[in-house]
Amino acid sequence: MIRYDALDALPVRSALPALGDALEGHGTAVLVAPPGTGKTTLVPLVLAGLLDSGAPARKVVVAEPRRIAARAAARRMAWLLGEQVGASVGYTVRGERVVGRHTRVEVVTTGVLLQRLQRDQELTGVDAVVLDECHERHLDADTTAAFLWDVRQTLRPELRLVAASATTDAQGWARLLGDAPVVEAQGVSHPVEVVWAPPPRPVRPPHGMRVDPAQLAHVASVVRRALSERAGDVLCFLPGVGEIARVAGQLGGPGDVEVLQVHGRAPAAVQDAVLAGGERRRVVLATSVAESSLTVPGVRVVVDSGLAREPRVDHARGLSALATVRASQAAGRQRAGRAGREAPGAVYRCWAEAEDARLARFPSPEIKVADLTAFALQVACWGDPDASGLALLDPPPGGAMAAAREVLTAVGAVDAAGRATARGARLARLGLHPRLGRALLDTSGAGAEAVALLSEEPPREYGDDLAAAVRTARRGGDAYAGRWRSEVRRLRSAAAEFAGPGAGNDGLVAALAFPERVARADSGSYLMASGTRAELSDGSPLRGSPWIAVAVADRPVGKGHARVQLAAVIDEDTARSAAASLYSERQEVHWADGDVVARRVERLGAIELAVRPLRDADPVLVRKALLEGLRQDGLRLLRWTPDADVLRQRLAFLRHHLGDPWPDVGEDALHARVDEWLEPELSRARRRADLARIDAGQALRRLLPWASGEATRLDELAPERIAVPSGSRVRIDYGTPEQPVLAVKLQEMFGLQESPRVAGVPLLVHLLSPAGRPAAVTADLASFWKDGYLGVRAELRGRYPKHPWPEDPAGAEPTRYTNARLRR
Numbered sequence: 001m002i003r004y005d006a007l008d009a010l011p012v013r014s015a016l017p018a019l020g021d022a023l024e025g026h027g028t029a030v031l032v033a034p035p036g037t038g039k040t041t042l043v044p045l046v047l048a049g050l051l052d053s054g055a056p057a058r059k060v061v062v063a064e065p066r067r068i069a070a071r072a073a074a075r076r077m078a079w080l081l082g083e084q085v086g087a088s089v090g091y092t093v094r095g096e097r098v099v100g101r102h103t104r105v106e107v108v109t110t111g112v113l114l115q116r117l118q119r120d121q122e123l124t125g126v127d128a129v130v131l132d133e134c135h136e137r138h139l140d141a142d143t144t145a146a147f148l149w150d151v152r153q154t155l156r157p158e159l160r161l162v163a164a165s166a167t168t169d170a171q172g173w174a175r176l177l178g179d180a181p182v183v184e185a186q187g188v189s190h191p192v193e194v195v196w197a198p199p200p201r202p203v204r205p206p207h208g209m210r211v212d213p214a215q216l217a218h219v220a221s222v223v224r225r226a227l228s229e230r231a232g233d234v235l236c237f238l239p240g241v242g243e244i245a246r247v248a249g250q251l252g253g254p255g256d257v258e259v260l261q262v263h264g265r266a267p268a269a270v271q272d273a274v275l276a277g278g279e280r281r282r283v284v285l286a287t288s289v290a291e292s293s294l295t296v297p298g299v300r301v302v303v304d305s306g307l308a309r310e311p312r313v314d315h316a317r318g319l320s321a322l323a324t325v326r327a328s329q330a331a332g333r334q335r336a337g338r339a340g341r342e343a344p345g346a347v348y349r350c351w352a353e354a355e356d357a358r359l360a361r362f363p364s365p366e367i368k369v370a371d372l373t374a375f376a377l378q379v380a381c382w383g384d385p386d387a388s389g390l391a392l393l394d395p396p397p398g399g400a401m402a403a404a405r406e407v408l409t410a411v412g413a414v415d416a417a418g419r420a421t422a423r424g425a426r427l428a429r430l431g432l433h434p435r436l437g438r439a440l441l442d443t444s445g446a447g448a449e450a451v452a453l454l455s456e457e458p459p460r461e462y463g464d465d466l467a468a469a470v471r472t473a474r475r476g477g478d479a480y481a482g483r484w485r486s487e488v489r490r491l492r493s494a495a496a497e498f499a500g501p502g503a504g505n506d507g508l509v510a511a512l513a514f515p516e517r518v519a520r521a522d523s524g525s526y527l528m529a530s531g532t533r534a535e536l537s538d539g540s541p542l543r544g545s546p547w548i549a550v551a552v553a554d555r556p557v558g559k560g561h562a563r564v565q566l567a568a569v570i571d572e573d574t575a576r577s578a579a580a581s582l583y584s585e586r587q588e589v590h591w592a593d594g595d596v597v598a599r600r601v602e603r604l605g606a607i608e609l610a611v612r613p614l615r616d617a618d619p620v621l622v623r624k625a626l627l628e629g630l631r632q633d634g635l636r637l638l639r640w641t642p643d644a645d646v647l648r649q650r651l652a653f654l655r656h657h658l659g660d661p662w663p664d665v666g667e668d669a670l671h672a673r674v675d676e677w678l679e680p681e682l683s684r685a686r687r688r689a690d691l692a693r694i695d696a697g698q699a700l701r702r703l704l705p706w707a708s709g710e711a712t713r714l715d716e717l718a719p720e721r722i723a724v725p726s727g728s729r730v731r732i733d734y735g736t737p738e739q740p741v742l743a744v745k746l747q748e749m750f751g752l753q754e755s756p757r758v759a760g761v762p763l764l765v766h767l768l769s770p771a772g773r774p775a776a777v778t779a780d781l782a783s784f785w786k787d788g789y790l791g792v793r794a795e796l797r798g799r800y801p802k803h804p805w806p807e808d809p810a811g812a813e814p815t816r817y818t819n820a821r822l823r824r
Contacts, residue, residue, distance in 0.1 A: 001082040002051065002080065002081055002082055003079070003080050003081075003082060006080055007038075007042060007045075007051065007080055010037060010038030010041070010042045011033075011034075011036075011037040011038065011185060011186060011187045012031075012033050012037040012038040012039050012042055012043060012185040012187075013038070013042060014185065014186065015031070015033065015183050015184065015185035015186075016042075016043070016046055018181075018183045019031060019043070019162070019183045020046075021181075022180070022181035022183055023047075023128075023160050023162070025181075026178075026180055026181055027152070027157070027158070027159070027160055027161070028152070028160070028161045028162070028163075028177040028178060028180035029161075029162050029163075029177075029180050029181050029182075029183055030162075030163045030164075030170050030173045030174045030177065030180050030181070030182045030183065031043065031162055031163070031164040031165075031183050031184075031185065032164075032165060032166070032170050032182065032183070032184045032185070033164065033165075033166060033184070033185035033187065034166055034185070034186075034187030034337065035166050035187070035295075035334065035337040035338065035341060036187060036295055036337075036341040036342075037185050037186075037187040039132070039164050039166075039185065040062070040064075040073050040076075040132050040164070041073060041076050041077050041080060042080075043130060043162070043164065044060045044062045044077065044105045044107075044130055045077055045080065045081070045089075045105060047060045047127075047128045047130070047160070047162075048060040048088075048104040048105045048128075049104075050081060050088055050089075050104060050105065057104060058104065058127035058128055059104055059106075059125050059126050059127050059128075060104065060105045060106070060126075060127065060128045060129070060130065061105075061106050061107075061108060061113065061123070061126050061128070061129045061130070062105065062106070062107045062108070062129075062130045062132055063108055063109070063110045063113045063129065063130065063131050063132060063141065063144060064107060064108070064109055064110070064132050064133065065109070065110055065132075065133050065136050065138045065140075065141055066109065066289050067093040067094070067096075067109055068262075068289050069132075069133070069289065070091050070092075070093050070107045070108060070109050071091055071093065071107075073091075073107045073132075074089050074090060074091035074098070074105075074107040077089040077105060077107075085098050086098045086099060086100045086103065087100055087102060087103070088102060088103060088104050088105065089103065089104070089105045089106075089107070090103040090105075090106050090107070091106065091107040091108065092106060092107075092108045092109075092112050093108070093109050093112060094109065094111065094112060094431055094487070094490070095483070095486045095487050095489075095490045096486070109140075110131075110138060110140035110141045110143075110144050111140045111431065112431075113129075113144050114140055114143060114144050114147070114378060115428075115429060115431050117144065117147050117148070117151070118378070118381055118382070118425075118428055118429060119429065121147075121151055121155060122151065122155050122156055123151065123156065123159065126159070127158075127159070127160060128159070128160035128161070128162065129148055129159070129160070129161055129162070130162045130164055131144065131145055131148075131161070131162065131163045131164065132164050132165070133164070133165055133166075134163045134164065134165045134173060135165040135166065135169070135330065135362070136363065137362070137363060137364075137365040137366060137367075137393075138366055139366035139367055139370055139372075139374075139375055142365065142366070142367055142392055142393065142394075143375060143378055143379070145161075145163065145176065145177075145391070146387075146390040146391045146392050147382060147390075148161055149161070149176065149177060149178070149391045150382075150389075150390065150391070161177060161180075163176075163177060163180075166334060166337070169362070169393070170182045170184075172393050173393070176391050176392075176393060177391075190340035190341070190342070190343055190344045190345065191340065191344045192302075192336050192337070192339045192340040192344070192345050192346060192347055193344075193345070193346040193347070194336070194346075194347055194349060195346055195347065195348045195349070196349055196351070196352060196353045197222045197225070197348045197349060197350050198350065198351050198352040198355075199214065199215065199218040199350070200218075201214070203215040203218070206239075206307060206323075206324035206325065206326075207324070208321070208323055208324070208554050208555060209240070209242075209321065209322060209323065209324060209554055210324065211239065211243055211307065211324055213246070215305070215307075215350075216238075216243055216246050216247055216250070216305075217250060218350060219236065219238065219247055219303065219305045219350055220247045220250035220251055222303050222348050222350055223236050223247070223251060223283060223303050224251070225348070226301045226303055226346075226348050227257065227281075227283070230300060230301045230345075230346055231300060232281075232298060232299065232300025232301055232343075232345065233281060233282040233283070233284065233296070233298040233299045233300065233301070234282070234283045234284070234299070234300075234301045234302075234303060235284045235286060235296055235299045235301070235302050235303070235338050235339070236283065236284065236285050236286065236302070236303040236304075236305070237286060237287070237288065237302070237303070237304050237305055237307075237327075237335050238285060238286070238287060238305050238307065239287065239288075239305065239307040239308055239309045239324050240263075240287060240309055240322070240324070241261075241263050241287070241459075242460065243305075243307075244261045244263060244285045244286070244287065245261070247285055248261055248285055251283065256280065256281060257280065257281050257282065257283055258280045258281070258282045258283070259282075259283045259285065260282055260283070260284050260285070261285050261286075262284055262285065262286040262287070262289065263286065263287045263289060282298065284296055284299070287309070288308055288309070288331070295341055296338065297342065298342075299338055299339060299341070299342075299345070300339060300342075300343060300344075300345040300346070301339055301345055301346050301347070301348070302335055302336055302338050302339040302345070302346075302347040302348070303347075303348045303350070304327070304332060304335045304336070304347060304348065304349050304350060305350050306326060306327050306332070306349060306350050306351045307324055307325070307326065307327060308324075308325055308326070308327040308328075308331060308363070309322040309323065309324055309325070310322065310323055310325050310363065310364055310366075310369060311323070311366060311369055311370035311371065312369055312370075313369070313370065313371045313400065313403075320370075320371040321552075321553075321554050325364075326359055326360070327359070327363075328359055328360045328361060328362050328363045329356070329359050329360065329361050329362075330361060330362045330363065331363060332349070332356070332359070335347070336349075365393065365394050367392065367394050367395075367396050367397075368394055368397060370400075371400075371404070372396055372397075372400045372401055372403075372404040373403075373404040373407045373408065373433065373434050373435065374433050374434060375387075375396065375404070376396075376401055376404035376405055376408055376414075377404075377408055377413055377414070377420065377424060377427060377428050377434050378428060380408070380413070380414050380418055380419060380420040380424060381420040381424060381425055381428045385405075385414070385417070385418030385419060385420075386401065386418065387401075405418055407434065407435065408424065408434060410515070410581050411423075411427070411434060411435070411438040412424070412438075413427050413428075413434055413438075423441070426441065427441065429494075430491075430494055431494075432451065432455055432491075433455070433513075435513040435514060436451050436454055436455055436513050438512055438513060439451055439508075439509045439510075439512040439513040440491055440494075440495050441495065442512050443508065443509060443512070444495060445491065445492050445494075445495030445496060447505075447506070447508065447509035447512075448488050448491040448492045448495065449470050449473070449474075449488050449506070450466060450470055450505075450506040450509035450510065450568075451491055451509055451513075452484050452487040452488045452491055453466070453469055453470055453473055453484060454466075454509070454510070454513065454551050454552070454566075455487065456480075456483065456484070456487070457552065457566075458472075458473065458480060458484075458566070459478070459480055463540075463541070464536065464537060464540050464541075464542065464564055464565055464566050464567060465540070465541050465542055465566075465567070465568070465569075466506045466507070466509075466510055466549075466551055466566055466567060466568035467505075467506040467507070467568055467569070468541065469566065470506055473485075505568075506568045507548075507549050507568035507569055507570035507574055508549075508570070508574055508577075508578060509568075510549035510550070510551040510567065510568045510570075511549035511568075511570055511574055511575060511577075511578030511579065512578045513551065514549065514550065514551060515529065515578050515579035515581065515582060516528065516529050516530040516579070516582065516605060517529065517530060517534075517549060517550040517551070517553070518547065518548075518549050518550075518570065518574075518575040518578060518579050518604065518605075518607075519534055519547070519548050519549070519550055519567075519607075520546065520547050520572075520575075520607050521544075521545070521546050521547070525561065526548060526550070526564075527606060527607055528550060528562070528605070528606070528607075529575075529579055529582050529604050529605025529606055529607050530605060530606065531605065531606035532561065532562050533560075533561040533562065534550055534553055534561060534562040534563070534564050535561055535562070535563055535564065536564050536567075537563075537564070540564070542564070542567055542569060545569045546571075546572075547569070547570045547571055547572055547574075547575050548564075548567045548568065548569055548570060549567060549568050549570045549574075549575070549578070550562070550564050550566075550567045551566045551567055551568065552564075552565040552566035552567075553565055553567075572609075575604060576604065576609075579604050579605065582603075582604050582605040583602075583603070583604055584602075584603050585600070585601070585602045585603075586600070586601065586603075587599070587600055587601075587614055587617055587618055587621055588600075588601045589614070589617045589618065589621035589622055589624070589625045590625050590628060591625045591626070591628040591629035591632060591633075594629075594633065594688060595629070595687055595688040596617075596622060596625045596626060596629070596686065596687050596688065597625075598613070598614040598615075598617035598621075598622070598625075599611050599612065599613060599614050600612045600613075600614045619683070622685075622686055623682060623683065623685075626682060626685055626691065627671075627674065627682075629688065629691070630671065630674075630691070631671060634667070635667060635670060635696070637688065637691045637692065638691055638692070638694045638695075638696040638699070639692055639693060639694060639695055639696060640696045640697070641695070641696075641697055643697050644695065644696045644697025644698075644700065645697075646720060646734065647697050647700055647701070648665050648696075648697075648700060649734035649735055649737070650714070650718040650720070650734050651663060651665045651700070651703075651704075651718075652665050652666070652734070652737040653718055653734045653737040653740060653758075653759070653761075654714075654717060654718050654759060655737075656737040656738060657737075657759055657760070657761055658717070658759060661705035661708050661710050662705065662710070663703040663704070663705075665700065665703070673703065676702060676703060677699050677700060677702045677703045678694070678699050681694045681699065682694070717758065717759040718732075718734065718758055718759060719732065719758065720732065722742065722756055722758065722763075724742075724744050724748050724749060724752070724756070724814070725748060725749060725750060725751050725752045725814035726747070726748035726749075726814040726815055726816045727814075727816075728744070728748055728816060730742060730743070730744045730748075732758065732763065736764075739761065739762070739763070739764045739779065740758065740761070740763055740764065741763065741764045741765075741766055742756060742763040742764070742765050742766065743766040743768060743774075744765065744766070744767065744768060745767075745768045745769070745770065745772070745816070746767040746768060746769065746775055746776070746792070747770070747803060747804060747814065747815050747816070748814050748815065748816055749765070749767065749781065749809075749814060750804075750806065750809050750810075750812040750813060750814040750815070751809075751810065751811065751812055751813060751814050752781055752810075752814070753781070753782055753810060754781055754782055755778070755779055755780060755781040755782075762779045762780075763779070764777065764778075764779050765777070765778055765779065765781060767784075767792075769796055769799075769800065770796075770800045770802075770803045770818075771800070775792050775796060776788055776789075776792050782810070785809050785810040786810075789809050793805045793807075802818040802819055803818055803819065804818075804819055
């Protein structure tokens with residue numbers, strides 16, 4: 001019997017006429033309804049015509065982001081109809097399908113709907129689709145929405161689409177669905193008091209999967225505080241399963257309070273118990289699965305840790321994992337709303353009020369931060385490899401798509417143009433990440449156990465040895481083991497159509513799925529084919545294995561290497577077979593330890609399998625290595641005579657003051673023009689010793705402007721030596737190109753009225769004492785004779801009485817000699 005009293009109490013009922021008009025007139029709509037209004041339960045029943053005997057019967061599919069939400073929504077709708085699940089309302093999640101011949105509303109996960117669209121683009125028999133909780137911006141949901149809009153535009157204009165959420169970018173979704181009308185439902189708003197409860201002392205921010213234990217201890221203390229200060233059940237939001245277990249342990253299970261743990265891996269019985277309510281007061285520790293879609297009865301208090309998990313990809317190290325982040329403001333509102341669904345409540349936020357405004361407004365869309373390999377395969381199978389023709393709120397990042405296509409090409413899922421191959425189409429239908437699908441297909445289903453375990457991260461207590469973890473799952477009686485066995489059956493059935501005997505083991509599966517993570521023991525750690533180093537935990541049973549295949553890894557705080565979470569022992573033959581696309585045998589000639597190193601190397605990615613010295617290396621590679629050496633160790637590897645150094649300085653001076661056509665002889669410029677000045681000597685060189693025999697000065701002369709004739713003016717514009725009044729020819733120091741230096745004895749410059757110049761630039765004259773020590777520095781000789789000379793004369797003539805010190809140096813005879821020589 002239909003429970004009309006419960007249905008009539010749902011606030012979304014007031015929005016149903018507007019929603020109906022929008023769908024009749026436009027075919028699409030965006031429904032914005034606060035938590036608890038009934039958008040997930042009442043709307044599908046109305047669209048299907050199950051509450052009005054005169055309404056047309058329709059088949060409605062409701063897409064939920066999580067399995068727990070899909071099951072709960074189906075059970076709630078069946079209860080409202082007074083039926084069992086599987087009658088008018090059913091559900092389908094991965095590995096579980098409860099529907100009947102007369103099912104009119106089917107609740108599915110977005111992943112299941114995505115697979116269904118790939119098999120049947122027209123969604124035959126479906127009249128309407130409701131995309132629930134679209135604000136969460138899961139990648140599967142965004143992809144499904146884009147495909148559905150494409151179907152409606154090209155194949156099924158009569159297909160009705162509703163994007164529903166409590167908090168969302170309504171206008172963005174409306175534009176995406178062809179300027180769809182936005183229908184808003186007003187909820188019964190119960191006030192929720194906000195209590196700010198920051199930690200008493202600073203805690204370390206989350207990094208990777210790590211959460212400061214002090215933060216979790218604080219969350220547990222806030223839960224105890226909420227129990228003492230407020231009535232009703234407490235719903236506490238934490239980022240993951242591990243944190244839930246830790247806080248549960250710290251709460252210690254008070255005698256009059258029941259502590260329940262709700263997450264995607266929780267047993268169905270626990271999930272049902274949470275959603276059904278209870279007689280004892282409860283503390284429900286939950287991940288973000290409880291943010292939306294689920295109403296937890298009895299909750300009057302929410303404790304929000306302020307943390308969430310989002311996917312992240314480290315393309316440089318080939319690692320992808322979940323990362324702990326600060327929850328967004330939108331998530332905070334959703335979580336707080338759980339306290340006010342049934343009555344006034346309170347939310348205890350475990351951070352300072354001042355921090356709240358600095359939080360992100362919305363969660364990061366998965367398409368911007370996640371591994372896009374599965375997405376790239378889906379769009380390739382859909383016929384739009386770069387997703388440019390799809391209606392997406394955010395386009396996929398180019399770098400992430402390029403990395404995804406590399407993976408898909410390596411496993412044979414797409415061709416050179418990015419189009420899906422027949423193998424790619426099979427992979428897309430498996431409901432697995434393409435990497436795991438590749439492992440399942442290439443073992444003809446024999447690797448189903450390991451694939452099932454890798455498709456859903458096992459509990460930490462299963463350890464880091466993949467083979468041992470599979471054995472634990474086989475004999476396990478926990479909820480994870482039950483789901484694992486169900487998934488194994490599904491995968492074996494999915495792979496059964498592929499002919500050939502199955503051959504494979506757990507290590508082969510990991511290696512096939514993650515070929516770039518096959519790793520060999522090296523200097524106390526493991527070097528993966530990707531080039532990233534990985535370390536095992538101290539007590540790992542995998543220690544000492546020459547080869548492993550790393551299936552799950554993360555990066556510790558402040559470390560450049562990876563930390564192995566799950567791996568399997570393999571041998572070299574397995575590594576070579578699974579990672580065959582990474583195998584190479586080639587000459588490697590490079591500059592190392594100050595000379596050319598030439599080797600023939602067999603590699604598996606970054607792993608050196610075999611190395612042999614190479615005597616007759618490719619001259620092109622040798623030349624490249626020599627250039628590498630010149631860049632690393634500098635042009636001083638060549639033979640630089642004093643004359644060569646002077647020539648380079650003279651050219652630098654002319655370049656600085658006259659510019660073209662005089663060449664730039666700086667390090668970078670000379671490297672850029674190496675073909676012009678260092679050939680053919682460089683082509684004949686084979687090692688460092690050959691470089692040391694190249695006359696750099698002779699080579700540099702090739703850069704002189706011979707074609708224009710200016711080269712002949714080198715000695716005129718920048719002479720090595722210059723005649724001074726005494727008749728001496730004194731060397732010019734061009735070490736400072738801005739103003740070269742002429743160091744000359746003071747008496748040799750008597751009678752010169754102006755400072756000497758080269759290329760129009762006055763020389764900086766260092767006037768020396770008779771002993772050759774600096775006495776004065778000037779670029780204006782006339783000024784020095786007038787103002788500075790008298791002081792120098794007074795200081796030095798007593799020390800050097802044998803040398804001339806005339807009162808009028810500008811009119812005196814220059815000399816290189818003493819007074820005695822002059823008199824003779």
